[in-house]
Amino acid sequence: MARTKLGSHDPLETIVVDRSSPVPLYYQLAQQLESQIAEGKLVSGDRLENEVRIAEALGLSRPTVRQAFRYLVDKGLVTRRRGQGTVIAEEKVSRQVTLTSLYDDLESAGKKPTTEVIRHEVIHASDLVKEALGLDEGAMVIALERLRSGGGEPIALMHNFLPATLLDLSTDRLREHGLYALLRESNIFPSRAYQRMGAKNASLTEARLLHQSKGTALLTMERTTFDDRGRAIEFAQHVYCASRYFLYSTVSMDVSENYVGRSTY
Amino acid sequence: MARTKLGSHDPLETIVVDRSSPVPLYYQLAQQLESQIAEGKLVSGDRLENEVRIAEALGLSRPTVRQAFRYLVDKGLVTRRRGQGTVIAEEKVSRQVTLTSLYDDLESAGKKPTTEVIRHEVIHASDLVKEALGLDEGAMVIALERLRSGGGEPIALMHNFLPATLLDLSTDRLREHGLYALLRESNIFPSRAYQRMGAKNASLTEARLLHQSKGTALLTMERTTFDDRGRAIEFAQHVYCASRYFLYSTVSMDVSENYVGRSTY
DNA sequence: CAGTGGTCTAGACCACGGG
DNA sequence: CCGTGGTCTAGACCACTGC
Numbered sequence: 259m260a261r262t263k264l265g266s267h268d269p270l271e272t273i274v275v276d277r278s279s280p281v282p283l284y285y286q287l288a289q290q291l292e293s294q295i296a297e298g299k300l301v302s303g304d305r306l307e308n309e310v311r312i313a314e315a316l317g318l319s320r321p322t323v324r325q326a327f328r329y330l331v332d333k334g335l336v337t338r339r340r341g342q343g344t345v346i347a348e349e350k351v352s353r354q355v356t357l358t359s360l361y362d363d364l365e366s367a368g369k370k371p372t373t374e375v376i377r378h379e380v381i382h383a384s385d386l387v388k389e390a391l392g393l394d395e396g397a398m399v400i401a402l403e404r405l406r407s408g409g410g411e412p413i414a415l416m417h418n419f420l421p422a423t424l425l426d427l428s429t430d431r432l433r434e435h436g437l438y439a440l441l442r443e444s445n446i447f448p449s450r451a452y453q454r455m456g457a458k459n460a461s462l463t464e465a466r467l468l469h470q471s472k473g474t475a476l477l478t479m480e481r482t483t484f485d486d487r488g489r490a491i492e493f494a495q496h497v498y499c500a501s502r503y504f505l506y507s508t509v510s511m512d513v514s515e516n517y518v519g520r521s522t523y
Numbered sequence: 524m525a526r527t528k529l530g531s532h533d534p535l536e537t538i539v540v541d542r543s544s545p546v547p548l549y550y551q552l553a554q555q556l557e558s559q560i561a562e563g564k565l566v567s568g569d570r571l572e573n574e575v576r577i578a579e580a581l582g583l584s585r586p587t588v589r590q591a592f593r594y595l596v597d598k599g600l601v602t603r604r605r606g607q608g609t610v611i612a613e614e615k616v617s618r619q620v621t622l623t624s625l626y627d628d629l630e631s632a633g634k635k636p637t638t639e640v641i642r643h644e645v646i647h648a649s650d651l652v653k654e655a656l657g658l659d660e661g662a663m664v665i666a667l668e669r670l671r672s673g674g675g676e677p678i679a680l681m682h683n684f685l686p687a688t689l690l691d692l693s694t695d696r697l698r699e700h701g702l703y704a705l706l707r708e709s710n711i712f713p714s715r716a717y718q719r720m721g722a723k724n725a726s727l728t729e730a731r732l733l734h735q736s737k738g739t740a741l742l743t744m745e746r747t748t749f750d751d752r753g754r755a756i757e758f759a760q761h762v763y764c765a766s767r768y769f770l771y772s773t774v775s776m777d778v779s780e781n782y783v784g785r786s787t788y
Numbered sequence: 789c790a791g792t793g794g795t796c797t798a799g800a801c802c803a804c805g806g807g
Numbered sequence: 808c809c810g811t812g813g814t815c816t817a818g819a820c821c822a823c824t825g826c
Binding site: 348392450456 | 567586597599602604610612613657712713714715716717718719720721722723724738739740741742743749751752753755763765768769770771772773774775776
Binding site for chain 3: 280308309310324327338339340341342343344
């Protein structure tokens with residue numbers, strides 16, 4: 259079954275680009291294709307028109323269309339192969355667009371999350387925190403300890419350290435919002451994080467806070483987050499209740515390794 | 524201290540592109556910059572020349588230089604800001620280029636890894652495995668159970684399931700190589716994986732195999748891996764010894780969220 | 789062989805950041 | 808204001824895939 263169009267649905271018919279909009283053309287195109295995938299108008303295995311025809315149909319140049327496609331590839335929504343075309347990917351990969359670090363917020367959306375702020379103060383950074391954040395001797399950091407619950411049950415015990423010079427945090431707003439949301443409000447945009455995941459048996463205090471018994475296996479995560487300027491903005495040590503919670507992530511293998519593997523130079 | 528060049532070192536002087544090489548020009552440029560970063564000739568905070576001047580200096584067009592820079596940005600090696608330029612990023616982010624899924628191999632490089640193949644047979648896929656790999660009723664899969672050790676101590680107990688139609692595996696080669704290396708040899712290129720991490724208390728058999736006591740906290744990971752064609756190629760259930768092992772990963776936040784966050788349309 | 793994406797060019801104008 | 812990266816165009820040729 260080879261279909262140049264896409265079964266009963268031709269996505270190009272419903273796509274429009276607005277040249278008066280401040281939104282980049284490639285982004286308008288990418289978003290509309292993304293929507294069609296999200297809505298199920300384009301499903302796994304469907305093939306898109308080739309770049310040239312899309313460019314003609316929408317009155318765009320080919321590089322612009324390619325930029326839109328690159329966005330979709332980066333998101334794992336489509337796969338492209340020379341000589342074969344552009345095909346909608348398995349939902350599994352794309353469905354979980356959520357990043358590990360943000361999963362809290364999304365997951366809890368269905369679970370009525372609450373956050374209890376156990377600790378919120380400005381202190382001298384410990385050696386570990388200084389090292390992680392690249393701070394100088396005597397630097398001050400905001401130290402947070404929060405208990406995140408969903409559906410009435412505790413999910414995670416979270417310790418965070420942020421450079422005190424970065425922003426001011428309100429304890430009240432911490433109760434209502436994720437930390438990253440507050441950072442974004444202050445024009446700090448997390449862009450990359452370096453994470454380390456492990457496991458540990460619950461201590462007595464951890465067990466009590468998380469409503470578990472001492473010795474229960476807990477998932478641990480240590481993370482250093484950097485913003486789009488390359489600044490270290492947060493060091494976190496979290497402990498998750500493994501019985502109620504998993505950390506999800508989508509990882510992409512390095513293209514360069516494949517490249518080297520396939521080339522012969 | 525504003526330096527248009529880069530302190531004592533001008534990276535452009537040592538960069539050459541070979542137009543007769545089959546390696547793309549943008550990739551030649553990206554790799555050479557990457558090398559200079561790896562070798563410490565370019566260090567965190569250094570600023571690169573702007574696109575136009577690099578293009579002129581190397582006799583390339585600006586889009587080609589941009590493509591090289593995009594590669595470096597994707598790898599987290601540099602950050603770029605309009606009006607400010609291209610700056611080498613914190614080492615922390617870039618150092619750990621390693622993917623979670625491949626960490627085994629890299630880590631074990633320093634630890635003399637050994638792999639004991641406990642099980643290697645072709646079986647009917649269970650419902651869970653069929654679901655994960657998107658297989659039909661009655662499909663056959665290769666079932667693997669391996670114990671990975673480093674420095675004489677067991678590190679991980681690994682269960683893998685691969686579509687039997689995908690390739691043939693030799694038990695001998697499994698002892699000597701990582702699974703992904705064998706896949707690549709068969710022209711199967713893992714490109715994305717969907718992972719779920721958790722924790723559990725060791726069962727008696729797990730404890731025995733991993734030289735731990737029953738109840739010790741273990742790190743668990745479930746993963747479905749897709750290749751560059753978008754095919755599901757592997758479903759894995761691994762259990763790691765938390766006392767000797769961590770899972771590392773570098774995650775990048777979604778650009779589009781930032782984009783939306785900053786725009787006003 | 790025809791069809792596809794991959795690479796590359798030589799320009800253009802715009803948007804943002806900082807002095 | 809200037810310098811920077813961000814977007815966009817209209818072409819060109821090449822490399823891989825599958826028939």
